[in-house]
Amino acid sequence: MFTNAWHIGTFFKIPVKIHWTFLLIIAYVIGYGISEGATVMIIAVAITSVLSLFLCVLLHEFGHALTARRYNVETEDIILLPIGGVARLRNMPDKPIKELVIAIMGPMVNLVIAIILFAVLVLLHGVEYFNTTNLTHIDESSFLSVLPLLLEANIALIIFNMIPSFPMDGGRVLRALLAMKFGKLKATKWASIIGQIICVGFIIYGFTSGQYLLIVIGFFIFASALSEYNAVKIDYKYKDKNVSDAVRNTYTPLIEYNTLEEAKLQIDTVTDNSFLVINLSGQQCGTITRSKIEKEKKQNAAQRISQVMNQNLQSISADSPLIHAYYLLMQGIDLLLVIKGNEIIGIVDQESLQLATVE
Template identity: 30%
Template structure:
């Protein structure tokens, strides 16, 4: 189960708050309490974290609306303190479109910062000396709140322009390189640059600031993941779902029992199953649900199966299926042709297909 908090759906996109936001709240409260801060200061900081979360959300909405205008649907958005990570149904192959989508996020923060710059106004704070800034830290006025929010939006825009995946700057770098190189090569070069930046941050973090160690890890994992996904999508070009699907699958009837399910699992390698009634797919049986209820051998399939599911067509693009599976809790889909079940596809089988293709190509 994900530790992220689901905030609901907006424009058809599931929005989640990453668990690190809760960690940030705990860290702020504990540090303030241990330092003997007043209740007013603690509440001020908690309200400020909420405001930062809203700014991050608006940043991601900028990406979302631009992608939607281009024709790319965002299925999920995860908000982190430093930005967000979005999952799309298909990735754009156009450098121009990627630039437009990517720049729209930092642009939102810049617009917020410009509005705040004149609303506060920020020019009053520019002439402050160090002592005055320290005094401002203990001023819980709306004006001070907005000034720090201005700083955060500038920081979000600048930070996200660092040329490293999975930050916006890494995607901008890839889009620029993609004008001259292929997408795979552009991603590979951008990933190498991301790794260099991550290693530099790692060394600085070891010497000065441990927080940079987490940032370095974030960049390393994000860049590795982005490069792998792009390589996999490239390998799957020209293939359809029927090329990688499981053909000889076991199906169950809603009235079959747990005893029969366990018997099939023990004698074979299948773990997830399609449930069919009168030649119609009515549900799916997932391995985790089978294990959870395995002590009740008389339990019927209809009481165990999941009735909300997606199917795939045999001629569906395999790279599109791969992208869809990336974000599924249960990456297992019945495969149909002319509304008739002819097989299934799961991530394990698709991964094996990728391994075979990778060896052939490289």
């Protein structure tokens, strides 16, 4: 989802990106306006409204990111999507109160924006304006008609984001409050369950009322809640473990010059599933898996290992958190060389990860 986002600038040392599908919203606004016979001015005001709303979403995400920075948590980037924004924090603080503050600061930004907009509208039109005006009505005579619409939108953002379900801010607030008493893992489990129950309500209401967007939102939030719990379970599984706890000091290297037929004979004598490939000088040059050897051998057993091996050879420090090795291996890497000082002391693969985390 995040790979097709365009970089539009860097603010406060945080890259800001916008997903290409954002253009579909602009195209929809223009197309709908034309089909309804709207004037150019109304379409321009509508586009301004959309851009202004996403500016509010961006400020919301900066509320999270800049607060996280105060707790030494950096932000990878901020991505604007048609359904909202995402501040991708590199990690979350261990203390629940810090997560609570980070989560609440996004909606607080929208609250400040709403208060400012309310004050501006009162100064321009008086309090009675809110008794006589449809806030979502677009006045083609002035771009100022964007202001009441933005006021309502920011209030909606506050309410929507405080829904107690992941990935909404309300879900993180709920998790932080529960974690103060039950710990993060159990808190995430219960926050996830509560959020999923709410999502089921969204889905049922969407079906019965014909509001199909609610169904889509319900399924999205339901899946996100489950994903968040699984992610925390993984973090706890590898918590307090380093790569050195999972390193394999003995392993079976394969020579790149050998054929797949020869490789198959060699791997049949061991139980390893991932293999380091070396050249005739004994230098590491790639990796290959048992399944890859068996698959390619069926096509052409005379092929050499060098022709089918994975040349993406990566290393990791023995002192690195084991969770870092997990995420690298999840990207499709066969194994990692483990480095201590300037010396290779072994490898880490999926099997050694599993052995290191067996309770």
